[in-house]
Amino acid sequence: MEPAGETRAYFENSAPILRVEDMATALRFYVDTLGFRNAPWGDENFTSVNRDRAGIYLCRGSQGAGRAWIWIGVDDVARLHQECEARGVTILLPPTNYPWALEMQIQDPDGNVIRFGSEPIA
Numbered sequence: 001m002e003p004a005g006e007t008r009a010y011f012e013n014s015a016p017i018l019r020v021e022d023m024a025t026a027l028r029f030y031v032d033t034l035g036f037r038n039a040p041w042g043d044e045n046f047t048s049v050n051r052d053r054a055g056i057y058l059c060r061g062s063q064g065a066g067r068a069w070i071w072i073g074v075d076d077v078a079r080l081h082q083e084c085e086a087r088g089v090t091i092l093l094p095p096t097n098y099p100w101a102l103e104m105q106i107q108d109p110d111g112n113v114i115r116f117g118s119e120p121i122a
Contacts, residue, residue, distance in 0.1 A: 013055075015048070015055040015056060015057055016056055016057065016068065016070040017056075017057040017058075017059050017063050017064065018056055018057070018058055018059070018064070018068055018070070018108070018110070018112045019059055019060075019061070019062065019063055019064040019065065019066040019068070019110065019112075020058050020059065020060055020061075020066075020108075020109075020110045020112075021060065021061060021066070021110055022060070022109075023043075023044045023045070023047070023058065023060045024044075025109050026058050026060075026108065026109065026110065027047070027049070027058075029108050029109050030049040030056070030058070030108070031049060033087050033088075033089060034051065034084075034087075034089070035051055035083075036049035036050055036051040036056070037049065037050055037051065042058075044060060045059070045060045045061075046058070046059050046060070054072045054073075054074075056070070066110055066111060066112070067110070067111040067112060067113075068112050068113075069112070069113045069114075069115065070112070070113075070114055070115065071114075071115045071116075071117065072114060072115070072116050072117075073101075073116075073117055073118070074116050074117070074118050075118055076118055077095045077101075077102045077103065077104050077116055077117060077118040078095050078102070078118075080104070080116055081094060081095050081104050084104075084106055089106050090106060090107045091104065091105070091106055092105040092106060092107055092113060093105035097120055097121045098120060099120060100117070100120065101117030101118060101119070101120055102117060102118050102119065102120050102121055103115055103116065103117040104116050104117075
């Protein structure tokens with residue numbers, strides 16, 4: 001609880017920034033393979049890709065050392081796993097049940113790992 005008379009800043013959302021080495025290759029993966037949409041303002045150095053309510057910034061050759069790990073919550077990991085398998089995505093971990101989520105892990109062309117999770121199986 002906040003002390004009387006104090007307010008705090010509201011956090012609206014968060015979006016990771018992933019370092020990529022080749023924007024065209026990254027966009028083929030995120031847009032063509034995973035079904036994200038590229039921001040209309042994006043360029044060869046910086047953009048945002050979004051699918052439904054999930055967003056990721058992509059930055060070419062800077063803002064990080066690469067090979068980051070991120071988490072994205074989804075409604076159905078099993079269905080996403082089928083989509084990814086059909087599209088030839090590198091799957092590091094097939095859907096695996098943990099106390100926090102039914103989770104799978106994939107890798108993008110730059111070695112970044114994306115952890116997708118939905119509600120765990122009871």
